[in-house]
Each structure stands twice: as C-alpha cells, then as structure tokens.
Amino acid sequence: MGKINNVTEFVFWGLSQNLKVEKVCFMVFSFFSSVILLGNLLIMLTVYVGKLFKSPMYFFLNYLSFVDVCYSSVIAPKMIVDLLAKTKTISYDGCMLQLFAAHFLGCTEIFILTVMAYDRYVAICKPLHYMTIMDGERCNKMLLGTWLGGFLHSIIQVALVVQLPFCGPNEIDHYFCDIHPLLKLACADTYVIGVVVIANSGIITLVSFVILIISYIFILVYLRKQSAEGRHKALSTCGSHIAVVIIFFGPCTFMYMRPETTFSEDKMVALFYTIITPMLNPMIYTLRNAEVKNVMKKLGGRWIFWEAKGK
Template identity: 45%
Template structure:
C-alpha cells in the first residue's frame, strides 16, 4: 500500500524525544537500556524454558510463552527508537517508517489487550472448573485464543492506520514524543480532523474501556470465589490476583487516558507513554510467570542443561545425541 498520497508533501517527522537536556538524556539512556535488557532477558528466558522443558508443555504455559513473545515484540517496536533518540538532539523518522511503527505498535498492543482477556478465561476455568480444566483449556482452545488475539490486534491496527492514510500532511511535522503515535500524528493533518479523531477514539479508547471492564469483572469474580473456598495456597493465589490486577491497570489505564479522548497536549503524556511502552513489558514476566513456582524450577533446570551442555569435552570424546522433547502434546 502506498503511504504518501498526492496531497501529502511531508517526507519525515521530527521527534522531540523525552527531554532536550544532554545530561538527562544520557541518564535516561542508561536507565531505559537496563530496563530493555531485563525485559528481553526475562521474556526470552520464559519462551526458551517453555519450549525446552517438557514438563511445561501445558496450556497455561503455552499462554504465558505467548504473553512473553508479545512483551518482547512490544518492546522492540518503540524502545530502539527511544534509545537512539536519547543520543541525538535532532531525531527524525521517515513518513513511511512512522506509519509502519504506528501499525506494528497498535497491532501488538491490540493483540496484548485481547490476549489478556483470553488469559482471564484461563484463570476463570482454573478456579471454577479445576477438574475440567485440561479438557476445557485444551490445545485447540488455547490456540484459538492466541489466533483471535492476534487477529483482533490486526483488525484494530488496520482500521486505525486506515483513518490516517486518508488524511493530507502538508505542513507541520514535529511530534513532541519519542515515537510516532496516531493521536499526535492526526493533529498534524492539513484538514479538519474532528470526525477522524472521534473514529479513532471509538476504535481505540472505547474498545480499551470495554476490555478493561471485562478484565476487572473477571478478577472480581475470581477473587470472590477464592474467598469462599478453603484450599492450599489460597493466600498466594489472592496475592497473585491482586498483583495481576495492578499490572493490568498499569497497561489499560494509561492507554485509556491517551486513546479515550481527542488528543490534547499535556506534560504528563510522555510519562504515560513510557509506562505502557517500556515499563509494563518488563513487569509482565515478573508478575505473570516468575512468581510461579513450577516455572522457577523449570528455569533452573533449563539453565542447568545449558551450562552442562557447554562444558569442554575431552579430546576425542563425542557427544551422544539426545532425543528431542520439543514437541507439544
């Protein structure tokens, strides 16, 4: 699809980034670079562990591995541009690259939102129908949840970018942010954008509100069920649910603030953007996965295998091939 139409003369956008202070940029670079390393190591460790460890070839861990993959993908869309922008005072992005960045950002973020709802279904079945869990949350169901999440994200992003492609850009090209995003880009169009903004609010903000309400209601139902049941690990389950509610809120509430209203510049907007583009991809593996005892044991086993396989062999000693256990049941 051709991005530039005949009424568009803008060839690039200027990103002002987080700050113009040189010292503060270097400090922020160090902080965000560390966050990125933690995010990538944590999520890639989860994915590798689920793939390698045969004991984790279960529906729940299949979903957790997909969540980790979404977090990595989310981090890779905007964070590299954020880090490069912290090194240069004048940071630009081409018109086509800007639209591609917006497409993949909304694609992955939309898939994440739908996927979290799918994971709430998994938790609901685990609490309310524990004896039927494996029959209900089978591989067909889990694969269907993943496919529907990605499809929902794709449709959302295609509609979002479709609104922008019909607008002319012929004048201002400065974005006061560290990445391209639809609410700010639409304000640069050389035409009345009132209807386009309302359409984008409905496609983004309203859908986010609906999904957030569904998630909160599902968590409330789960918490009420846990309170009325006497079972081993009840306190830990309640704590985990409470922590997950916090993370879900960190994802959805900032996004709702940005996308559920026509865009108006605010000093706090950049902080909000950092929360759901940089911070939450780091928190998700810690909250959803690394608090899981079975997962932590599996990570230990996987790391042990990796270190053992890297030992120096004696001269003339041949390694015996081992049968692969990577096939999911």
C-alpha cells in the first residue's frame, strides 16, 4: 500500500494566539533579527578587513557568524511575517525544505562550536605546537567536516519524515517545521522513527557536548599550573565560548535528547537556539575579545575619515 498524503500545507499555531502579544513579539523579534544580521555581518567584516582569518580561532568564528546568519534566515523572517498573519501556513514542500535547512545549519553550528573548543584546547595546552596542529589545511578539513556532518544529519532527518503519511489534521503547535511536531501529526506509528531521531539528533548533541566539556576540563586542569595573568588571559577567551555553548546546547539537549513527545514549553525553548544564540554570539565574542574590538575601532576610524573626506 502506497503512502497516503492528503496534506498539501501545514498551519502553524505560532508563538501566541493573543493578537496583542503577537504585535509585541513582532516588534521584539524584528529588532532581534536586525541585530542578528548586522552583528554577525560586522564580525565577518571585521575578520576579513583585519585579516584575522589567518588565525584558526577567527577563521572558525567567521564561519560561525555566517552559519548564524543563514540559520536565523531560515526561521526568523517567516516567523516574523506570521506574527501579523491571520493564518500562518506553509506548503508541504516548504515545510520539508525548512526542516532540512534548520537541521543542516543547526548541526553545522554544533560541529563548529566543538571544533572551536578543540582549537582553544590546543592553543592553551599545546601553545608551542599550535600553528603546526591547527595549520590552514587542517582547519579547512575540519570546516569541510562540519558542513558534511550537518548535511548527513539533516538528510537522515528529512528522509525519516518524507516517508510518513499525513492525512490530517495539519496544524502544527510551533512557529517552524521541526521533527517532533511533524511526527505527532503523522498517520502512522512513529515509535521506531522517534527512536532513530533521538539516536541521530541526541547522539550528535550529547557527543559534541561531552567533547566540549572534556576540552574545558583539560584546559582548567592545565591552567591551575599557570600564573594568575596567564590564567586570566586564557579564561577570557574561553569564557565567551563557554557562555555560547551553555545557551545553545542546554535547549538543544532538552529538545532532542528525549522520547517523541511535545511540550507547551518547546516554542520558548526553541527560541534560544533559533533566535537568542545567533543574536548573542557577536556580542559575547566582541565584548570579551580585545583583538576584535581593536579592529572594529580601526574600522570605525576609517568610516569617520571617509565620511569627513566625502563632505
């Protein structure tokens, strides 16, 4: 028997059914979306103009910002437009495309954060061999691995959902197409697929998080033997990364390291890794990084100079 699919589009419930709340959310998330775009583009411009991409840390930070811009663009614009719409619909194909892009870019971000933790471990614990271990060729291979890993993860997720029959209802209690809400709507037993989803998403999140924790344990143990000044300098570069990891991985673990169930809190939790983290990344990395701040000051000085010259 072939797959029965009567559903050609899905209807989102969105963040709220209250019109006043939705109008407030529209203004708030429009502002957040602008900050995400401008903040991450500023990081990329700073890395490029300051020629910081020669350093592995900034090489990966540049691509983290690029992924953040793409990731939020997959979810935020549609969510913001829907906040003012009476019916929030998305076509079946559009939903599958959004599912693919969200998991592809989200997983790539997880892998980039993991590689950045390894980079900090090598820089702090093996400083004399840092440029040998983290040479250009290895950085490129690691970056390629993050993209391929994200692509493979996402293809598996979409392949699991596409084979499912959807015969109605077609209402998703969410603001974008994600795996658990879609499994809930399927007209079939999704227990096995739910287990595979946990194995796929959950294991990636858990293994990456464990690698991150181990990296920082090694760093902290190593720093105990260093001078107070050396400890402070190393922790200032690691502190920003630890903050991002906690904000991003905490909600991801809650969402994907559990059986196939949905909770009313899911939408609020999802906001952390779809909107809040991409917005905070540029702030966290620039506020705690003297080198990036210096390049930004030079950029600001150049801009003022050209403005004055133009007048």
